[in-house]
Amino acid sequence: xxxxxxxxxxxxxxxxxxxxxAATLAACNTEQSMLHPAGEDAAAVNSLFWAMAIGxxxxxxxxxxxxxxAVLGKKRPKSEKFADRxxxxxxxxxxxxxxxxxxxxxxxxxxxxxRADAPDLRVHVTAEQYWWRIAxxxxxxxxVDTANELFLPQGQTAEFVLNxxxxxxxxxxxxxxxxxxxxxxRTNLWRLKPTxxxxxxxxxxxxxxxxxxxxxxxxxxxxxxxFDARLAREAAPAAASNDLFLATGxxxxxxxxxxxxxxxxxxxxxHFASRRTMAAGTLPISAENLAAWLLDPDHIKPDVxxxxxxxxxxxERDALVSYLLELR
Amino acid sequence: MTEDNAxxxxxxxxxxxxDLWSVIIAPFIWAAHFLVCYVGAAIYCQKLGRDxxxxxxxxxxxxxxxxxxxxxxASTFRLWRVRGRSLTDNDFEYEHDTPEERHRFLSHxxxxxxxxxxxxxxxxxxxxxxxxxCR
Ligand SMILES: [Cu+2]
Numbered sequence: 001x002x003x004x005x006x007x008x009x010x011x012x013x014x015x016x017x018x019x020x021x022a023a024t025l026a027a028c029n030t031e032q033s034m035l036h037p038a039g040e041d042a043a044a045v046n047s048l049f050w051a052m053a054i055g056x057x058x059x060x061x062x063x064x065x066x067x068x069x070a071v072l073g074k075k076r077p078k079s080e081k082f083a084d085r086x087x088x089x090x091x092x093x094x095x096x097x098x099x100x101x102x103x104x105x106x107x108x109x110x111x112x113x114x115r116a117d118a119p120d121l122r123v124h125v126t127a128e129q130y131w132w133r134i135a136x137x138x139x140x141x142x143x144v145d146t147a148n149e150l151f152l153p154q155g156q157t158a159e160f161v162l163n164x165x166x167x168x169x170x171x172x173x174x175x176x177x178x179x180x181x182x183x184x185x186r187t188n189l190w191r192l193k194p195t196x197x198x199x200x201x202x203x204x205x206x207x208x209x210x211x212x213x214x215x216x217x218x219x220x221x222x223x224x225x226x227f228d229a230r231l232a233r234e235a236a237p238a239a240a241s242n243d244l245f246l247a248t249g250x251x252x253x254x255x256x257x258x259x260x261x262x263x264x265x266x267x268x269x270x271h272f273a274s275r276r277t278m279a280a281g282t283l284p285i286s287a288e289n290l291a292a293w294l295l296d297p298d299h300i301k302p303d304v305x306x307x308x309x310x311x312x313x314x315x316e317r318d319a320l321v322s323y324l325l326e327l328r
Numbered sequence: 329m330t331e332d333n334a335x336x337x338x339x340x341x342x343x344x345x346x347d348l349w350s351v352i353i354a355p356f357i358w359a360a361h362f363l364v365c366y367v368g369a370a371i372y373c374q375k376l377g378r379d380x381x382x383x384x385x386x387x388x389x390x391x392x393x394x395x396x397x398x399x400x401x402a403s404t405f406r407l408w409r410v411r412g413r414s415l416t417d418n419d420f421e422y423e424h425d426t427p428e429e430r431h432r433f434l435s436h437x438x439x440x441x442x443x444x445x446x447x448x449x450x451x452x453x454x455x456x457x458x459x460x461x462c463r
Contacts, residue, residue: 084342092443096447099451100450100454101450103451103454104454104458105457107455107457107458107459108458110458110459112460190463
């Protein structure tokens, strides 16, 4: 009995700690917050959220008020007719109409795919355990390959062509819009229209394995001209080739355009060092983090699909790290 | 039971039937309508592909909805004659366990199910008014 109570108390403590930290997190970190919309869909979902939250609060207050009145109020019986009306209106008609209105409100937010115009930009996103393959489709149909970081031009509609190579993932950039599952063997299309420039965070929103929580990507929304310049830089070949990288076999899994490395198993590293994060939003890029990654990537991301290189000497790993940092 | 109630008592149909069909007919129509809508749309979209416009199948859904609501309406109309006049009065005294009371109770339940089924049918239909393609 005591044990039960203590467990109850710690649960309450944990829940309140969670709530408090959630509140403070929401207050200071908006890069992944649906309540700070930076895109058209997110703004619509945000207004739906507030409409529902306020509506629910009002209904709750009315129901609670009625309950308190029924318990504490004057016990003068009402007429039978009043009771009937009260139940029919408050208990049947009101919920039916309210739920129908909410259904319509929500449905009206659905995109109209039949009458939609062609998108301004098409980005192919492939989710893999535990990272994101990203390819920008250029006007001539050619692709610019990159990974784990997404650039979008502000005010333009981007269409995402989503595929998965292994299990079900989910593509979600909370500040820009809703999420959509990424399903092996099926191509899902999704559109987002960012309206505010800034740096946001996208995540995998469907549990996909031990490193599911380490499968994120920075999203950078910037003016069209900056985006164009960025894409041109991204399309250019790598700064340098490196014999050790090739000799160690990294090129079997990683592509570095402009060199012999053309593997398709892992992320494209052509401009790796220009990214904001490494290992899909897991760590900032630094010599220490890269050294730790090469030594034992599984320690940083459990179940990762890259082998560790403790077989290499320290100097070789250092050489690889400085090469990777050159890939701007 | 008050004097007043006893007088009105005469106005309604009495009976002793425990016809379970009249109880489940409305939910049954709801289920059939649900299946027609979902299976119909699934077959339609499978045949025409994900980009297909929903125009034709929308007509089917609206037609099925009209038929379903007429059916539920007819059932409601039939039950109305044995209705309990009030949700809250002591119309339902189940302690007597007579065929008449069973009949009245089941009719009341059936009437409630009619309302529920009509609402459900309408809810199933609403999304069709907003969806535009098979996607
Ligand atoms: Cu995932």
